[in-house]
Amino acid sequence: MIRAAIIGTGFFAPENVVTNDDLAQIIDTSDKWITERSGIKERRWLAMGEDGRTVLNGAEMGAKAAERAIANAGIENSDIDQVIFATLNPDVAFPGNGVFIEELLGLNTAGAMDIRNQCTGFVYGLAAADGFIRAGTAKTVLVIGGEIQSTALDKSDRGRDMSVLFGDGAGAVVVQAKEGDQGVIASVLHSQGRYARDLWLEGPVATMEGRIDSAMIDEGRHFPKMNGQIVFKHATRRFCESINEVLEKGGFTPEDIDLMVPHQANQRITDAVGQRLGLKPEQVFSNIAKYGNTTAATIPIALAEAVEEGRLKKGDLLVTVAFGSGFTWGANLVRW
Numbered sequence: 407m408i409r410a411a412i413i414g415t416g417f418f419a420p421e422n423v424v425t426n427d428d429l430a431q432i433i434d435t436s437d438k439w440i441t442e443r444s445g446i447k448e449r450r451w452l453a454m455g456e457d458g459r460t461v462l463n464g465a466e467m468g469a470k471a472a473e474r475a476i477a478n479a480g481i482e483n484s485d486i487d488q489v490i491f492a493t494l495n496p497d498v499a500f501p502g503n504g505v506f507i508e509e510l511l512g513l514n515t516a517g518a519m520d521i522r523n524q525c526t527g528f529v530y531g532l533a534a535a536d537g538f539i540r541a542g543t544a545k546t547v548l549v550i551g552g553e554i555q556s557t558a559l560d561k562s563d564r565g566r567d568m569s570v571l572f573g574d575g576a577g578a579v580v581v582q583a584k585e586g587d588q589g590v591i592a593s594v595l596h597s598q599g600r601y602a603r604d605l606w607l608e609g610p611v612a613t614m615e616g617r618i619d620s621a622m623i624d625e626g627r628h629f630p631k632m633n634g635q636i637v638f639k640h641a642t643r644r645f646c647e648s649i650n651e652v653l654e655k656g657g658f659t660p661e662d663i664d665l666m667v668p669h670q671a672n673q674r675i676t677d678a679v680g681q682r683l684g685l686k687p688e689q690v691f692s693n694i695a696k697y698g699n700t701t702a703a704t705i706p707i708a709l710a711e712a713v714e715e716g717r718l719k720k721g722d723l724l725v726t727v728a729f730g731s732g733f734t735w736g737a738n739l740v741r742w
């Protein structure tokens with residue numbers, strides 16, 4: 407049986423570390439509040455160059471993560487026939503970041519597709535890669551999750567509930583058609599648009615001549631907004647539901663999981679999910695303390711770190727799970 411096997415992982419985290427204490431210098435917040443509410447101690451925010459732009463763009467961060475994943479997989483760039491780039495923050499309004507990866511890595515006209523599913527982008531991207539491979543549309547797919555959050559955040563006291571949570575970074579996996587047990591066993595994907603406005607970035611808007619005006623800017627509608635408590639409640643419930651659903655599809659139970667790599671949204675969410683499913687600490691991966699929430703990038707960054715730390719071994723049963731803006735949520739069940 408042909409399966410979509412993850413054969414390489416890599417990540418890129420910008421050098422510039424921003425600690426909770428650094429944030430407390432510019433925003434009315436504290437290390438104690440951020441640590442207790444989210445588990446985050448520090449995050450990476452791309453440094454600014456003299457030209458007033460970040461020193462790297464999102465596609466360049468994605469390409470760095472991808473180069474590491476390609477080297478880790480032991481393949482050549484020319485082996486890739488499809489790029490899937492998950493981000494809620496493309497570098498420009500269009501085209502999406504996928505085509506810039508084609509250019510940066512010299513992929514010789516490989517297909518490029520962008521996924522706009524926010525924190526759930528990587529889970530959707532891996533499911534799409536699995537679909538392409540099973541259908542014979544592609545043999546080797548590069549799935550990247552990458553985000554620049556730092557330039558979009560409201561770094562005044564008004565935006566403190568959001569700005570302390572998010573970070574920049576990119577992660578990538580190489581997914582290849584393989585005969586055997588290794589690979590994606592099942593995925594589940596869900597959405598509920600009635601909650602779209604509980605976590606969104608409204609402007610610029612397509613329906614407005616010029617797309618944005620000074621009233622929108624004055625009201626801060628060009629910054630992301632979140633109803634934190636509603637997101638928290640739904641996230642915890644949907645994480646558990648989708649893990650159980652994807653396990654059931656594969657004929658497994660929570661105790662069969664070797665490693666759960668959840669979207670790194672909040673340590674309290676991860677802990678609540680682990681507790682509800684009766685998972686042991688060694689079954690759950692967390693690195694939110696170091697990077698914060700990098701939306702579509704959290705899972706591929708975590709996968710690459712889990713591999714480096716020897717937490718994922720051949721034959722292990724892996725579950726990736728995410729929830730985010732949309733609301734969207736889902737999970738992948740993978741034999742490593």
Ligand code: UT7
Pocket residue numbers: 434435436439440443444525566567568570605633634635637638641670671672699701729730731
């Ligand atoms: O990736 C998916 C998207 N995001 C998530 O999954 C995040 C889900 N939600 C959360 O993680 C939590 O709701 C937060 C971490 C965002 C907030 O935690 P909370 O326990 O729900 O706090 P809260 O919103 O109820 O706010 C409690 C207090 C408020 O003050 P008052 O009204 O009680 O006086 C806030 O104004 O904390 C205040 N607050 C802050 N204080 C210090 C909000 N942000 C901050 C801050 N520093 N950065």
